[in-house]
Amino acid sequence: MIKIAPSILSADFSKLGEDIKEVELAGADYIHVDVMDGHFVPNITIGPLVVEAIRPITTLPLDVHLMIENPDTYIPHFAKAGADIISVHVEACRHLHRTIHLIKDQGVKAGVVLNPATPVEVIETIIEDIDLVLLMTVNPGFGGQRFIDSVLTKIEKVSALVRSRGLSVEIEVDGGVNKVTAKKCIEAGANVLVAGSAIYNEVDRSLAIKNIRG
Numbered sequence: 489m490i491k492i493a494p495s496i497l498s499a500d501f502s503k504l505g506e507d508i509k510e511v512e513l514a515g516a517d518y519i520h521v522d523v524m525d526g527h528f529v530p531n532i533t534i535g536p537l538v539v540e541a542i543r544p545i546t547t548l549p550l551d552v553h554l555m556i557e558n559p560d561t562y563i564p565h566f567a568k569a570g571a572d573i574i575s576v577h578v579e580a581c582r583h584l585h586r587t588i589h590l591i592k593d594q595g596v597k598a599g600v601v602l603n604p605a606t607p608v609e610v611i612e613t614i615i616e617d618i619d620l621v622l623l624m625t626v627n628p629g630f631g632g633q634r635f636i637d638s639v640l641t642k643i644e645k646v647s648a649l650v651r652s653r654g655l656s657v658e659i660e661v662d663g664g665v666n667k668v669t670a671k672k673c674i675e676a677g678a679n680v681l682v683a684g685s686a687i688y689n690e691v692d693r694s695l696a697i698k699n700i701r702g
């Protein structure tokens with residue numbers, strides 16, 4: 489089953505609650521929350537306060553994508569604020585195993601994120617401990633960027649790894665996902681598709697989600 493995770497980065501922050509409710513009613517499966525610190529990525533977005541504020545707005549899982557340095561410091565705050573899934577960048581974790589277990593100790597699902605240039609081999613030793621692998625299909629930091637096609641091979645590799653180990657790890661893609669690139673990702677083995685501009689820049693969000701789901 490293909491899941492769609494609208495990224496609120498492209499929502500209208502002056503009416504964030506309404507924009508979340510709207511995609512929930514339009515058939516979204518997760519709400520993707522992009523957390524940026526101005527250090528790991530060249531942009532600053534939101535913190536635990538906003539996660540806490542949107543928690544009562546939706547019953548959908550909050551899929552929190554941390555693009556921050558020192559994630560261990562902030563993971564308990566995001567968990568307490570109501571995150572259901574917390575994903576950390578392998579490039580930002582000095583002790584990935586410790587960080588993953590810190591997430592799980594909070595009773596939250598754990599994901600590992602790989603930038604486009606990071607090889608999939610880095611997850612071979614941690615994949616049995618996680619719930620989700622998030623493959624960036626753009627360089628993180630901004631919405632509305634162009635999909636990087638070379639990541640498709642990485643999706644195939646992760647998909648083969650998950651199957652060969654008999655795991656139920658979700659494979660999520662993030663960045664430049666639209667109805668055309670979504671099809672390629674699904675064919676390569678992805679099952680959770682994040683989309684910001686391809687949903688929030690459309691007037692008919694229901695149709696946008698339907699088109700991405702394929």
Ligand code: DX5
Nearest residue numbers: 495628629631632664684685
């Ligand atoms: C990028 C973020 C994405 C972003 C995707 O750093 O992680 O979640 O919102 O936006 P689109 O779908 O517009 O590329």
Ligand code: ZN
Nearest residue numbers: 522553662682
């Ligand atoms: Zn994201």
